[in-house]
Amino acid sequence: xxxxxxxxxxxxxxxxxxxxxxxxxxxxxxxxxxxxxxxxxxxxxxxxxxxxxxxxxxxxxxxxxxxxxxxxxxxxxxxxxxxxxxxxxxxxxxxxxxxxxxxxxxxxxxxxxxxxxxxxxxxxxxxxxxxxxxxxxxxxxxxxxxxxxxxxxxxxxxxxxxxxxxxxxxxxxxxxxxxxxxxxxxxxxxxxxxxxxxxxxxxxxxxxxxxxxxxxxxxxxxxxxxxxxxxxxxxxxxxxxxxxxxxxxxxxxxxxxxxxxxxxxxxxxxxxxxxxxxxxxxxxxxxxxxxxxxxxxxxxxxxxxxxxxxxxxxxxxxxxxxxxxxxxxxxxxxxx
Ligand code: ADP
Ligand code: MG
Numbered sequence: 512x513x514x515x516x517x518x519x520x521x522x523x524x525x526x527x528x529x530x531x532x533x534x535x536x537x538x539x540x541x542x543x544x545x546x547x548x549x550x551x552x553x554x555x556x557x558x559x560x561x562x563x564x565x566x567x568x569x570x571x572x573x574x575x576x577x578x579x580x581x582x583x584x585x586x587x588x589x590x591x592x593x594x595x596x597x598x599x600x601x602x603x604x605x606x607x608x609x610x611x612x613x614x615x616x617x618x619x620x621x622x623x624x625x626x627x628x629x630x631x632x633x634x635x636x637x638x639x640x641x642x643x644x645x646x647x648x649x650x651x652x653x654x655x656x657x658x659x660x661x662x663x664x665x666x667x668x669x670x671x672x673x674x675x676x677x678x679x680x681x682x683x684x685x686x687x688x689x690x691x692x693x694x695x696x697x698x699x700x701x702x703x704x705x706x707x708x709x710x711x712x713x714x715x716x717x718x719x720x721x722x723x724x725x726x727x728x729x730x731x732x733x734x735x736x737x738x739x740x741x742x743x744x745x746x747x748x749x750x751x752x753x754x755x756x757x758x759x760x761x762x763x764x765x766x767x768x769x770x771x772x773x774x775x776x777x778x779x780x781x782x783x784x785x786x787x788x789x790x791x792x793x794x795x796x797x798x799x800x801x802x803x804x805x806x807x808x809x810x811x812x813x814x815x816x817x818x819x820x821x822x823x824x825x826x827x828x829x830x831x832x833x834x835x836x837x838x839x840x841x842x843x844x845x846x847x
Contacts, residue, residue, distance in 0.1 A: 513542070513583045513585070513591060515542040515543060515544055515583070515585070516543050516544060516545045516547075516584070516585050516692060516693060516725050517541075517542060517543040517566070517582070517583070517584050517585075517693060517725070517727070518542045518543075518581075518582075518583040518584075519539060519540060519541040519542065519562070519566070519580070519581070519582050519583075520540055520580055520581045520582075520583070521538050521539070521540060521579060521580040521581070522536055522538070522539045522540075522562065522565060522577065522579070522580035522581075522582065522595070523536060523537060523538055523539075523577070523578050523579035523580055524536040524558075524561050524562070524565045524570065524575065524576065524577050524578070525575070525576055525578050526571075526574055526575050526576075527573075527574055527576075528574075528803075530803050531803065533802050533803055534749060534802065535558050535561040535575075535749055535802060536558045536561050536562050536565065536749050537558075537748070537749040537750050538579070538580070538750065539558070539562055539580075539746075539749075539750065539751055540751065541562070541727075541744055541751070541754075543693070543725045543727060544725065545585075545692065545723075545725055546719075546723045546724070546725055547725050547726075547741050547742070548719065548725070548726040548728055548739055548740045548741050548742075549725075549726070549727055549728070549740060549741065549742050549743070549744060550728045550729075550730065550733075550736035550739075550740035550742070550743045550744070550757070551563075551727065551728070551729045551730075551743075551744050551746055552729075552730055552731070552732075552733045552736065552743055552744070552745050552746070552772065553731065553745060553746035553747055553772075554731055554747075554772075554795070554799050555731055555799065556799040556802070557746040557747050557748065557749070557799065558746055558748070558749040558750075559697070559729045559730075559731075559746055560697055560729065561575070561749075562729075562746075563612075563695050563697050563727065563729055565577055565582065565595070566582055566584075566594060566610070566695065566727075567602070567606055567610065567612060567695060568594060568597065568599065568602030568603075568605075568606070569606075577595045580595060581593050581595055582594040582595045584605070584609075584610070584693070585692075586605070586609060587609055587692065592605075607634065607637070607638055607686075607689060607691075608638045608689045608691065609691055609692055609693065610691055610692075610693045610694075610695065611686035611687060611689070611691035611693070611694050611695070611724075612686060612694070612695045612696070612697070613679070613682050613683055613686050613694065613695075613696045613697070613699045614682075614697050614698070614699070615697060615698040615699065615701050615702050616702055620682060621670040621678060621681065621682065622670075623669065623670055623671060624669070625669070626666065626667050626668060626669055627654075627665070627666060627668055627669070627670060627673070627681045628647070628650045628651065628654070628665075628666025628667060629650075629666075630681070630685060631649070631650035631653050631654070631666075631681070631684050631685055631688060632646040632647050632649065632650040633646070634685045634688045634689070635649040635650060635653075635688045635689070638688065638689040639688070639689055649688065650666060650684075650688075651663060651666060653684040653685075653687065653688050654666060654680075654681075654684060656684065656687070656718070657680040657681070657683050657684045657687075657714060657718075658680065658714060659677065659680055659681075659684075665677075674707075675702060675703050675707065676703055676707035676710060676711060679699060679700070679703065679711055680711070680714065683699075683711075683714065683715070683718070687718065687722065687724075690722065690724075691724055692724055692725060693724060693725045693726075693727065694719075694724050694725070694726045694727070695726075695727045695729070696715065696726060696727070696728050696729065697729040698729060698730055698731070699711065699715070699728075700712060700730075700735060701730070701731070701732075708735070712735065712738070712739060715728075715739065716738075716739050719739075728740055732776050733760075733772050733773055733776050733778075734776035734777055734778045735776075736757075737757065737761060737778060740757050741756065741757060742754065742755065742756050742757060742835070743755060743756075743757050743760045745760070745766060745768060745769045745772065747768050747799075747800070747810055747811055748799070748800040748802070748805060748810035748811070749802065750810065750839065751829065751837075751839070752766045752768055752769070752811065752838070752839045752840070753765060753766040753768070753769045753836075753837065753838045753839065753840075754835075754836070754837050755833075755835060755836035755837070756835055756836070759833065759835075759836050760773075761773070763833075763836075763847075765832055765836070765838040765840065765843045765847065766811075766838050766839065766840050766843065767811065767815045767816065767817050767840065767846065768795075768811045768815070771793070771795040771814075772795070774792070774793040775792055775793055775794055775795055776792065777792060795814065796814055797813060797814035798814075800813075806823060807823060807824060808821075808822050808823040808824050808825055808826060809822045809823070809825075809826065809827055809839075809840070809841065817842055817845075817846045818842075819841075819842065821841050821842075822841055822842070825841055827839045827840050827841045830843070
C-alpha cells in the first residue's frame with residue numbers, strides 16, 4: 512500500500528529493437544503526493560518520456576514493455592491500482608479522467624478538422640457524461656480558465672487558426688476538463704518561443720494552485736521548472752541519478768550531471784546568482800550514453816570531469832545525502 516497519489520517502484524521498461532533489447536528505464540523509483548509538482552529532468556534520451564508513457568499505458572504495443580516494477584496510483588474512489596498491470600481498457604478510463612496529459616506538440620493531438628470548442632466539449636461529454644448544451648458551456652468555461660479571450664468566438668476556430676501558445680492552452684483545457692488528480696506534462700513548453708513559454712508556465716502554475724492537481728513535469732531544461740516544481744528527479748541513462756527538493760538542487764546539487772545541467776541552462780530563479788552561475792552557459796561535453804552499449808560502472812563517467820577509476824567499475828547506489836535528497840555518485844562526498 513502507499514499513501515502517495517503516484518508511487519513508481521523499481522520500474523524497468525524495455526523495447527525490442529532490431530539490435531536487441533533496449534532498456535530505456537532501469538529501476539526507477541518516483542513518488543508524488545496529492546497536489547505536489549515533481550519535475551523529471553534530463554537530456555534527450557534519458558528515459559523521461561518512456562517513464563511517463565509507462566505510467567499512462569501508452570507504450571507502443573508489442574515493442575515496448577514494462578518488465579519489472581509497480582506503478583501504484585490512488586484512484587478517486589480511494590482504491591490503489593497498479594497501472595503497470597492494468598488492462599488497456601481500464602487505462603483508457605483512467606487517462607483523461609484521473610490522469611491527464613499534455614505533450615510537446617499540440618498540433619498532433621488536436622483534430623485539425625474540428626473546431627476547438629467542439630473538441631473540448633467532446634472531452635467533457637466523454638468523461639463527465641454531460642449533455643450537448645452543458646458540454647458546450649463547459650468548453651467555453653474551460654477556454655476562459657486557460658485565459659483565451661473572446662472565448663465564445665474562439666471556440667469556433669480550427670486548430671490551424673491559432674498560434675502555438677493558444678493551441679497549447681487548448682490542450683491544457685482538454686486535459687483539465689475532467690478535473691484530473693494528476694497531470695503529466697511532457698515538455699509542454701519546449702516547442703514555444705520563450706515569451707510564450709513563460710506565459711504557459713505561469714498558466715500551469717496558476718491552474719495547479721486553483722485546481723490542486725499533482726503534476727509530473729518532464730523537461731530537458733532545469734531552468735524551466737526552477738520556479739514551479741517542489742521536487743526534482745534528475746534522470747540519466749534510464750536511471751534517477753539525483754532527487755531532492757527543488758531548493759536543494761538549485762543551491763546544493765551533488766551529482767556532477769546535475770551540476771552540468773544547471774550550468775547549461777539560462778536561469779531566472781532567484782538562487783541562480785547565489786549559486787554563482789556564470790554568464791556564459793556551458794554545454795555538457797560528450798553525448799548521452801548509448802542505451803545499447805552502456806559503459807561498465809557509472810553511465811555518466813565517460814563525460815564526467817570528476818571521474819576516477821572506481822567510476823568505470825562500480826555502478827553507484829542511490830545514497831541519502833540529506834533529508835529527501837539522494838544521489839547516485841561514488842564520489843559525492845569528495846567533490847562537494
Ligand atoms: P527522453 O528523456 O528524451 O524523453 P525517451 O524516454 O524518449 O527519452 O527515450 C529513452 C530511450 O528509449 C532512448 O534511448 C530512446 O531511443 C529509446 N526509445 C524510446 N522510444 C522507443 C521506441 N519506440 N523504440 C525503441 N526505443 C525507444
Ligand atoms: Mg521525451
